Amino acid sequence: MSTQTSGMAIETAGLVKTFGETRAVDGVDLTVPAGTVYGVLGPNGAGKTTTVKMLATLLRPDGGDAHVFGHDIVREADTVRGLVSLTGQYASVDEDLTGAENLVLLARLLGHRKPDARNRAAQLLEAFGLTDAAAKQVKHYSGGMRRRIDIAASLLNTPDLLFLDEPTTGLDPRSRNQVWDIVRAVVARGTTVLLTTQYLDEADQLASRIAVIDRGKVIAEGTKGELKASVGAGTVHLRLRDPDQRPLAADLLRRLLDAQVQPEPDPVTLTARLGAATSRDTAAEQAARALGELATAGITVDNFSLGQPSLDEVFLALTGHDTRAPGAGAGSGTGSGADHSSGPKDEVAA
């Protein structure tokens, strides 16, 4: 279906994997441009790991097909295997060996000669801030160090495509930031990254495009901006000097911004949810224009803020349940829990 010149790292069509009655992956279509970070966002049990394992040739699909850099993952599995690397919950490092021993051993298994293997290991330990821990057994590593050595191991050969399966699940914020920096560095060197995550802010931070996956199906796909636009461009909060001007202000916002003005107990506050972002104007431009019109109409605004919708709101809007709803099979509580707030947390009051 595709060719190597398509510039696509991954193309799947109707990919299916069943385990008994469970359709773990239920007809997934993905198109991942080369040279980017692509986010696959979904709760526990959504089918992320199963998808990644098929693409990494560790599991055979039951239906559909997939190409990695134009190579069929079943018929050209050996070629695909040479192009990809996988870091997942089931990494290949040996707990009883030191960090350095692990990397040297794995480099040797990949065919590097001994001096070369040692060099590569030292370089990676340095790059991942593990030089001081190089001589320690991996079983004594912290969660963050463990995740970094896992990713280091997957970069012993520079892969064209790196699968990072929930690379920061369960990590503290500082370690998460370190992993994020690593991902950015890897992409800057030309590797395509397919990142799975349960964390909306992680996809937002790293990925250029995001597929939202729920119960084995892609329920939305696009750039971050497109996903957010499908929910609404943002929310405007105003605080007026004079409550009598509220009806006029609400009317102006409705007409200028195609906004839905929410009823409010406080007579001087006004909250308006902007309609889907138009291609012509950003939410900020729309809001700025509206502020100008309010001023022209003689309406005094004491306070103003514009909030972007969070990816959590996107998930809620798409699925009708949040990422921790029981129906989604989510809620393992593996993360810090700081990333799941479904409220308008971006909307910092002015």
Ligand SMILES: Nc1ncnc2c1ncn2[C@@H]1O[C@H](COP(=O)(O)OP(=O)(O)O)[C@@H](O)[C@H]1O
């Ligand atoms: N080897 C397996 N045998 C049976 N069921 C499985 C197996 N692997 C995954 N599943 C099921 O498939 C679904 C998707 O799992 P998975 O791909 O691991 O999701 P995620 O990585 O998004 O958490 C879940 O319902 C899971 O229980």
Ligand SMILES: [Mg+2]
């Ligand atoms: Mg998984």
